[in-house]
Amino acid sequence: SAVISQKPSRDICQRGTSLTIQCQVDSQVTMMFWxxxxxxxSLTLIATANQGSEATYESGFVIxxxxxxxxxxxxxTLTVSNMSPEDSSIYLCSVDGQNSGxxxxxxxxxxxxxx
Amino acid sequence: QKEVEQDPxxxxxxxxxxxxxxxxxxxxxxxxxMWYRQYSRKGPELLMYTYSSGNKEDGRFTAQVDKSSKYxxxxxxxxxxxxxxxxxxxxxxxxxQKLVFGTGTRLLVSP
Numbered sequence: 001s002a003v004i005s006q007k008p009s010r011d012i013c014q015r016g017t018s019l020t021i022q023c024q025v026d027s028q029v030t031m032m033f034w035x036x037x038x039x040x041x042s043l044t045l046i047a048t049a050n051q052g053s054e055a056t057y058e059s060g061f062v063i064x065x066x067x068x069x070x071x072x073x074x075x076x077t078l079t080v081s082n083m084s085p086e087d088s089s090i091y092l093c094s095v096d097g098q099n100s101g102x103x104x105x106x107x108x109x110x111x112x113x114x115x
Numbered sequence: 116q117k118e119v120e121q122d123p124x125x126x127x128x129x130x131x132x133x134x135x136x137x138x139x140x141x142x143x144x145x146x147x148x149m150w151y152r153q154y155s156r157k158g159p160e161l162l163m164y165t166y167s168s169g170n171k172e173d174g175r176f177t178a179q180v181d182k183s184s185k186y187x188x189x190x191x192x193x194x195x196x197x198x199x200x201x202x203x204x205x206x207x208x209x210x211x212q213k214l215v216f217g218t219g220t221r222l223l224v225s226p
Binding site: 001004033041042043045048058092097102103104105106107108109111 | 147149151156157158159160161164203207212213214216217218219
């Protein structure tokens with residue numbers, strides 16, 4: 001499976017600010033995804049990051065709040081904009097498993113606390 | 116009703132016990148079934164992947180899928196303290212479809 005690196009691994013952010021999370025993969029992948037995992041909750045897909053086109057957002061998530069870039073097949077960023085305490089969560093980058101059905105592999109996550 | 120239901124636990128067992136983790140689902144279109152393990156403050160790690168019904172074994176881990184009952188299980192034999200983690204089931208239909216995750220079961224294996 002691909003090695004997925006995320007930065008930052010954790011951060012404490014002030015209310016109203018924005019933070020960009022970077023995701024780097026050690027091989028070219030077709031699909032990259034961003035998930036959110038709120039405390040005590042399961043994983044919720046935010047969007048699919050498409051190389052060379054706009055990201056595809058899931059219901060309840062909008063581009064103004066979570067802008068995403070995908071400049072090439074190994075890199076993506078997710079920005080959490082105008083943060084509030086409700087945005088305190090783990091944000092996970094993931095990539096498709098290529099030849100393993102619909103499996104996906106996750107990075108270590110970025111733990112954000114908004115104060 | 117959620118598409119995927121999973122008992123949140125925690126499930127506490129002694130070392131060496133056989134552990135059974137389960138998920139039920141409502142969408143009969145699901146064909147791919149996965150189990151992820153998530154240690155505290157880490158990203159989920161893919162443990163097992165199965166397609167359609169049947170069993171799959173990998174070392175101490177066995178995944179079972181019963182599509183007629185819409186029920187999947189993960190068995191862990193000879194459980195170890197290092198197995199203490201949250202176990203998430205996930206599933207999807209055919210073609211490229213997004214995964215639907217359960218809420219996870221927290222497992223505690225005591226020495």
